[in-house]
Amino acid sequence: MKRRDFLGRAGLGAAVGAAACSPSPVPGARVPSRGKKIRWRLASSFPRALDTIFGCAEVFAERLKAMTDGQFELRVHPAGELVPGLQVMDAVQQGTAQVGHTCSYYYTGKNPALAFDTCVPFGLTARQQTAWLMEAGGLQLIHGLFADFGILTFPGGNTGTQMGGWFKNDINSAADLKGLKMRIPGMGGKVMSRLGASVQVIAGGEIYPALERGAIDATEWVGPYDDEKLGFYKVAKNYYYPGWWEPGPSLSFYVNRKAWDSLPKSYQAAFEQAAFASGLTMQNRYDVLNPPALRRLLSKGVELRPFPQDLMDAAKRESQAMLEEEASKDKAYAKIYNHWKSYRTEAFEWFGKAELAYAKAAFGD
Ligand code: CA
Numbered sequence: 001m002k003r004r005d006f007l008g009r010a011g012l013g014a015a016v017g018a019a020a021c022s023p024s025p026v027p028g029a030r031v032p033s034r035g036k037k038i039r040w041r042l043a044s045s046f047p048r049a050l051d052t053i054f055g056c057a058e059v060f061a062e063r064l065k066a067m068t069d070g071q072f073e074l075r076v077h078p079a080g081e082l083v084p085g086l087q088v089m090d091a092v093q094q095g096t097a098q099v100g101h102t103c104s105y106y107y108t109g110k111n112p113a114l115a116f117d118t119c120v121p122f123g124l125t126a127r128q129q130t131a132w133l134m135e136a137g138g139l140q141l142i143h144g145l146f147a148d149f150g151i152l153t154f155p156g157g158n159t160g161t162q163m164g165g166w167f168k169n170d171i172n173s174a175a176d177l178k179g180l181k182m183r184i185p186g187m188g189g190k191v192m193s194r195l196g197a198s199v200q201v202i203a204g205g206e207i208y209p210a211l212e213r214g215a216i217d218a219t220e221w222v223g224p225y226d227d228e229k230l231g232f233y234k235v236a237k238n239y240y241y242p243g244w245w246e247p248g249p250s251l252s253f254y255v256n257r258k259a260w261d262s263l264p265k266s267y268q269a270a271f272e273q274a275a276f277a278s279g280l281t282m283q284n285r286y287d288v289l290n291p292p293a294l295r296r297l298l299s300k301g302v303e304l305r306p307f308p309q310d311l312m313d314a315a316k317r318e319s320q321a322m323l324e325e326e327a328s329k330d331k332a333y334a335k336i337y338n339h340w341k342s343y344r345t346e347a348f349e350w351f352g353k354a355e356l357a358y359a360k361a362a363f364g365d
Contacts, residue, residue, distance in 0.1 A: 043097035045085040057101040060278035067270040100254035121319035126158040126248035154275040156253040157282035162243030165220030166236035183219035188245025224293035
């Protein structure tokens, strides 16, 4: 029986769907016995309090369950419950959790090119990143990287362009970054360091006290909705934009390759569709929740400021130089970088016309 028939009949009820026919097995793979539920663990890199990002994994689990008539269930664990937030990749590789929801740029210590699965400074917007991954061949290249770790990945949400963050003092030129103590991880931190800042990496829960006692002068996080929860506006009033280091960071669902191969093909299809749909839900939620959050912050006396032009120019120059340097050192990195760069050039040419002209005319400053 064709899979479409299976899915159609499955809609009539689990008993009918399961009894009518079994989905086609993957050659050589173990297929769950009829009526037996699949129960997997999902390790998230995020705390439950971040309902947008953490919530994406919950939406994913709900959709997957609904699409399989309740037969495929995921238990979603917040950061720290099963493993610490930054060990999700190891947990999926080892099978401690079959599934993970995380950001690949947390793991650039394992392979610097993993950053392209999430975002890089002066890279792609959310739409462009999704297009590159899903339709331009980006995801196949990313899968090549993850094959070394026995993991398969699927895009799983995007925050959209992030904010530049919270600064105790005004930033009037690139020179004001010299010696500035800023919490900013990853490649953005590397670029800030090249611009003279003293970069620190601090976990989410420890940023506020560090900012309050003056251990740091500035911090970035995500955007108005998430930043408001962490309360940075109480100790740093200047809210700068844009977060040029995270123009459209894509999150990822990881799945252990052996576990994946044991799934019926229809469950694999459901997994893929649930990942895509929950990712869109996350992005939509941010686009609904950030505007009123920004209004609330402004009503509390927050000063909204664009980064000065000379800082943006210097940051762009250093970002591009850094990517070129990485590519010159590593052939595998260069392969992905060149593919990505070629798409970025084309996308920027096109988005720089219709989208940018409309944005400036309709909602620009
Ligand atoms: Ca950030």
